[in-house]
Amino acid sequence: GAGVSQSPSNKVTEKGKDVELRCDPISGHTALYWYRQSLGQGLEFLIYFQGNSAPDKSGLPSDRFSAERTGGSVSTLTIQRTQQEDSAVYLCASSSQGGGEKLFFGSGTQLSVL
């Protein structure tokens, strides 16, 4: 597709379960970002991938969170042993430029932890 694609669009899980969120960036975009948006809040940076460089994981809130980007394209954000405070919209963005410029966002995954 032409834009950033995220799946699933909605995910309901039980506390303690693991979840995987997927992001398909725009073809050719070398930079990929994950952000988290809690209800009524701004976006919180989680992790950044640029090409083959080591990812910037400085925004991950705990070691329960991890992300991978395979082949420089698709990325998966994994949350282990989910907690209720993990409930949020998880947004993926990609860019052809990096440096925080011209990010194109997907529609996000709404995660609800019961």
Added chain:
Amino acid sequence: GESVGLHLPTLSVQEGDNSIINCAYSNSASDYFIWYKQESGKGPQFIIDIRSNMDKRQGQRVTVLLNKTVKHLSLQIAATQPGDSAVYFCAETFHGNEKLTFGTGTRLTIIP
């Protein structure tokens, strides 16, 4: 730590009028600023950006103003339309930093 915030959480404007959304930032090292629009159920959409070597930049019906002296950013939307109703976020970063810092957003409602 650095923060980016908005003065008003909500703003209602009559259709056809102009609107101004304000944003304050605290990191004097920030040199790149962006406005995003987020409609319900969607991800943020890029509107316009500005670098710190400029104080004004215009797009289609939108203008961004940057005042580095007081660390203030504003988004002006001319001749507002119902489709302009959304949450607007300012974001900032600096050279060499890959992370955008977002404000909490202003909800703009256009009254028909």
